[in-house]
Amino acid sequence: MNALAASLTAFMMLAGAAGKKMMPPSPSAPKPAPAELAAPQPQPRDTLAIRTIQLDPLKKAVHKLRLVPGVATTIQLPEPWKETPICGECVFADAEYKGQLFRLDLVESTQTMTLKNARLPGGDAPPEAFITNLDITLAGGATVTFFVELTPFPEQADTRVEITLPEDAKATKRQTAFDREMAQVFEVKLAEKANEAIMKAALHGTKCKDFSGGPRRSEQMVVRLGQLCKNGRLLWITFEVENRDREDLVLSTPSLSGANGVTSTSHFIERESLLFNERTRAIVAAELVDPSIPPSTYTLEVVEDGGKSRTVSIGDITF
Numbered sequence: 001m002n003a004l005a006a007s008l009t010a011f012m013m014l015a016g017a018a019g020k021k022m023m024p025p026s027p028s029a030p031k032p033a034p035a036e037l038a039a040p041q042p043q044p045r046d047t048l049a050i051r052t053i054q055l056d057p058l059k060k061a062v063h064k065l066r067l068v069p070g071v072a073t074t075i076q077l078p079e080p081w082k083e084t085p086i087c088g089e090c091v092f093a094d095a096e097y098k099g100q101l102f103r104l105d106l107v108e109s110t111q112t113m114t115l116k117n118a119r120l121p122g123g124d125a126p127p128e129a130f131i132t133n134l135d136i137t138l139a140g141g142a143t144v145t146f147f148v149e150l151t152p153f154p155e156q157a158d159t160r161v162e163i164t165l166p167e168d169a170k171a172t173k174r175q176t177a178f179d180r181e182m183a184q185v186f187e188v189k190l191a192e193k194a195n196e197a198i199m200k201a202a203l204h205g206t207k208c209k210d211f212s213g214g215p216r217r218s219e220q221m222v223v224r225l226g227q228l229c230k231n232g233r234l235l236w237i238t239f240e241v242e243n244r245d246r247e248d249l250v251l252s253t254p255s256l257s258g259a260n261g262v263t264s265t266s267h268f269i270e271r272e273s274l275l276f277n278e279r280t281r282a283i284v285a286a287e288l289v290d291p292s293i294p295p296s297t298y299t300l301e302v303v304e305d306g307g308k309s310r311t312v313s314i315g316d317i318t319f
Contacts, residue, residue, distance in 0.1 A: 051161045057142040065115075065134070065146040067102075068157035069127075072116040075136075076162040079170055080111055082137045089132035091118055101130050102148065117150065127152065140170050197233065204232025209319050218310040220245035223302050226281075228317055230295070235262060236285035237300055237317065243274035245308075250274075252305035254284045260296035262286045272305075295319045 053063055067073050084092075084106075091100040103118040115134065121127040127150050134146040144163055151157055211225035226238035237256055243249035251272045256264040264286045271280040284300065299315040 051158050052164060053144070053161060054164050055142050055144055057140075057165070060143070060145075062145045062147050065148045065161065066151040066157050067115065067117060067130075067148060068151055068154045069117050069120055071154070071157060071159060072114045073158050074160045075113050075115065076160070077111045077113075077136070077138065078163055078165045080108065080139045081106075082139050082141070085113065085137075086135040087115075087132060090115070090134070101125065102132055104134070115148065121150065138165070140165070200233065202231065206231040207319070211317075215242075216312050216314050217244075218312045219308060221249060221302075221304060221310045221312060223300075223312040223314065225300070225314065225317070228298070228319065230288075230319070233288060234285050235288055235298075236283055237298070238281065238283045239300065239302070240279055240281050241274070241302060242279045243276060246276055247307060248273060248275055250305045250307060251280070251282075252303040254282060254303065255301045256284045256286055256298055257301075258286070258296040258298045260293055262288065262293070262296065262298070 065073065085104070087102065087104050089101040090104040091097050091102070093103075093105050097118065100118050103116055105114045107113065113136075117130060119125065121130060130148075130150040132148045134148055136144045136146075138144075142165055206229060208227045208229040210227055213225070215222045215224045217223070220243065222242040222244060224240045224242075226240065228237045229235070235256075235258075239254075241249075241251060251269055251274070254264070254267050254269075256262075264284045266287075267282065267284040269280060269282040271278070274280060282302075295318065297315070298317040299313060300317060301314075302312045304310040
């Protein structure tokens with residue numbers, strides 16, 4: 001019995017071991033695949049950035065301009081061009097085509113120009129032969145130069161280029177500065193001519209007569225004479241105006257006339273608008289065509305502009 005039991009035990013152990021070897025391995029769960037990096041997507045054409053070039057009028061530079069065959073490149077300028085741009089291998093707009101590689105169209109109304117290939121690359125003109133220069137001079141004097149070439153990659157092409165300038169470099173600003181400079185020169189020249197005229201008139205001597213009589217008035221507008229003077233060029237009279245009215249007084253152009261036909265040609269009033277009790281000084285003059293015109297009797301008229309339309313007339317003014 002003991003031998004039989006031992007044999008059964010040994011058989012069961014061998015059967016168990018064999019069973020384990022014969023059983024197929026249980027399928028294991030698949031390992032997760034490593035995450036793959038997403039491939040970069042090409043940038044959509046409608047989101048390509050506009051290329052901007054800031055010009056420095058004090059520096060010269062050559063900018064590379066890439067064109068893709070069949071697509072026009074627009075160049076936006078900050079101001080008009082001073083003269084027709086120079087393009088070595090360009091046919092301009094609808095001019096006669098003579099085998100040029102590029103076509104350039106100018107639009108003055110929008111200060112833009114478009115550049116594109118005039119023909120497609122081929123056996124007699126490979127892509128690398130499509131090169132040229134484009135030189136532009138702006139109205140303010142700044143210049144921009146492009147080296148133009150073709151590219152087969154649309155994402156590398158310059159479809160729109162905007163040129164910018166500092167404000168003080170633009171033609172309008174430069175012209176304004178020029179106008180100010182010329183205005184200053186004119187003022188200096190005008191002052192020189194005025195002084196020259198005064199000195200010429202002084203050669204003939206100046207005679208003046210003071211007036212010490214009472215004032216003349218019209219409804220609270222009071223006029224007092226100062227001096228009547230004459231030299232070889234001008235006859236003039238100075239006077240003072242006072243407003244004694246509660247209402248404001250606004251003066252119009254005064255006049256001086258003489259029995260000899262002399263009439264005033266210019267005047268100056270320090271203040272044309274007077275409040276209550278305010279005063280102003282003024283002068284009115286007549287140019288003497290002939291310095292030998294003898295003295296005469298003159299009349300001064302001081303007129304209010306609007307308001308009560310008052311007028312003060314002082315006659316029988318003589319030397």
